[in-house]
Amino acid sequence: MIPSQNQAQTRFFNDIYIPRTGKIQIPFDNLDGGTRVLSDETECDRYIALYGGHHFHKLYAAFSSTNFKYTDGKSVEIIDWGCGQATATCVLIDYLIERGIKPEIKSITLIEPSSIALCRGYNFVCQMLQPNLLNHSIIKTVNKNIDYLEFSDFITSDSNIKIHLFSNIIDVEAFDLSKLYNLIINCFQGINRIICTSPYQTARNYRIDNFYSMFGEYPGTKNPFHSDEEIFQEIFKVATRKFEKSRIARYERQFSVKL
Template sequence: MNDVVINAIQQKIMTPKSLTFSSLRKLAGQDMNAQSSLNRGRAIIDCPTLLNQYLYSYGLMVQRQWNHVVPNIVEMLSDSNDQDIHLYDYGCGQGLATLLLIENTLGLQEEITQITLIEPSKIALTRAKSILECKLPHLNIQAFAKELDDVEENHLNINTDNMNVHIFSNILDIEGFDQFKLFNKILAKGGTHYLIAVSNDRNCYGGTARLESLYKALLNIEQDESLTISRTKFECFSDEKNMNHVYFCLKIEIN
């Protein structure tokens, strides 16, 4: 596999200091005249050419989404009480959301001790793992090439003593998997969980309704002395290019 990003990392052209979202897109964000093959960003990518096309076609949109989301979650993520952070990225693609989150959240990367990446595209997953191993060389990064319906509790390896941060970037809006079953597996062992999701705001092909139904279901979990839900927010917003997006965040503590 000839991946320009992995090659640059192996040749030390990309280093922990020089690797940023902007430098990544400058290196690999190329118009390969293949946008139609991305199926509006929902295709399971099978070659580096399409990874580069995605960076070119959708990278700046993803950046604008997280530029809006990060300031809204900084306070929530600051109440870790010195817990180790385990970051999970579902449908991670080439790792753009995780890269943007750690790049724009001051001090977060020093608190993360483990990252779990889940993505059906082996090509995308390999690039994502390489990017994050370069950016955060001290971390334990696990990667699973799986559809979200095939994720099991043992893949997640939830530690109830950790601050478990789960991010869903442009994935919960996509039809084809049961988001409710996935969240049941995430929460099965209890613990402290921070859930952050962002997607394009639309009323077709799954879309916003999938995020809204999941958010409402999470809020309607019966609360008692062993379960607390806080830091809740659901918002539709427009970016500086007048593209419409939706995000939610919340914190769930299960004792």
């Protein structure tokens, strides 16, 4: 189970994102637009300060388009692909806390090539779940590039609902989408919800469309949702060093598939 609002000691926006917004030095390094594999603690803090607010609001919008109430009391696995510091998993837990939805989280798999980001992500997820609930969830870290993943890297059961989080990763042209597709259809039997979010980038959004199209040929694919609608929410602005309402461009596809 996840904490209720009364139990929760850590929330993503106030306790992970906001404390790191003061850690950007001017002039700042934008970490190759957020695509760089992070190499130290300073880069990890900088990434959250620069992009954490964008992630939070895009993911909240995506999760609102999924009827997660069907997971209440059900056994769930979370797979966070190219997770960085596990932002997507943390925001999902935050969203479930906010909405009072309490699935039984059997396992969380965090996949990330940066060992420092992966370690931080593991610690953030532990904070979000709260220490007294960790005994009920297995958190597995996989320090690999997506192309090198194997079946043995995952803990999964056919009877569990699988939630796949692809936050700002499908659009990155650093791995083979066909390999990823084959890994998912061969490894994750049962009900899968696949959620892909990205900045709106005309040159790279085709990868998200292609990924969806692969599953579109599968007879068990249903409940698709697509949006490229901008979001206007408050984030930290580096130029003014203040929190301001800002335009957040996004590109999102999500769908369910029973394998």
